[in-house]
Amino acid sequence: DGGITQSPKYLFRKEGQNVTLSCEQNLNHDAMYWYRQDPGQGLRLIYYSQIVNDFQKGDIAEGYSVSREKKESFPLTVTSAQKNPTAFYLCASNINEQFFGPGTRLTVL
Amino acid sequence: QKEVEQDPGPLSVPEGAIVSLNCTYSNSAFQYFMWYRQYSRKGPELLMYTYSSGNKEDGRFTAQVDKSSKYISLFIRDSQPSDSATYLCAMSMGGGNKLTFGTGTQLKVEL
Numbered sequence: 001d002g003g004i005t006q007s008p009k010y011l012f013r014k015e016g017q018n019v020t021l022s023c024e025q026n027l028n029h030d031a032m033y034w035y036r037q038d039p040g041q042g043l044r045l046i047y048y049s050q051i052v053n054d055f056q057k058g059d060i061a062e063g064y065s066v067s068r069e070k071k072e073s074f075p076l077t078v079t080s081a082q083k084n085p086t087a088f089y090l091c092a093s094n095i096n097e098q099f100f101g102p103g104t105r106l107t108v109l
Numbered sequence: 110q111k112e113v114e115q116d117p118g119p120l121s122v123p124e125g126a127i128v129s130l131n132c133t134y135s136n137s138a139f140q141y142f143m144w145y146r147q148y149s150r151k152g153p154e155l156l157m158y159t160y161s162s163g164n165k166e167d168g169r170f171t172a173q174v175d176k177s178s179k180y181i182s183l184f185i186r187d188s189q190p191s192d193s194a195t196y197l198c199a200m201s202m203g204g205g206n207k208l209t210f211g212t213g214t215q216l217k218v219e220l
Contacts, residue, residue: 006152031205040117042197042212043153050205058207090152095205096141100152 003027004101006091011106013078013085021076021104023091032074033092036060043090049074078106112136115198115211124220128185132198132211135179139200142174144183147195147213157183188218
């Protein structure tokens, strides 16, 4: 089956720790995206990549980092510099008609 | 003012009703319009995808785009309890430009 997978489903982080969220797709899409979803605020774009080895900051990139070494993979690192990291993180792929993964819920303890 | 405005609801309707969900936007450069359905604690699922103005129908769902009024709608006919979810509108200028999302409307279809 083609699709987007994200892992883990739930992630708990202590203050001061970096954590990495995984996103993998087998849809052969060039473009991949990371969004953050908070209650009442909709989806906000963190980073996106339109091609391997290239990525751009979205609207709320501070405190996050990404890499795009393979077409299938676009991991997101939430660093200790992110002031309010507790949120639901969504990965998507494709350019206009975007498809989403199941999400990772990150909680800072 | 947000680029995309969407009433958060909640909207409660009886089973079998016709549901109308709407978004307004301010950027006249938007060309691609989407509706997503999101169940609680799940990723959004693409329901409808339209380009420019006009209507598109898929089963019980109809999407309408009125670019002159900067207004898009999603109609759900014969609503079912399984339609209870949050519906997100999204739009973009195309060509790899980012999607801009509404905040979502929470819909509850009651038996």
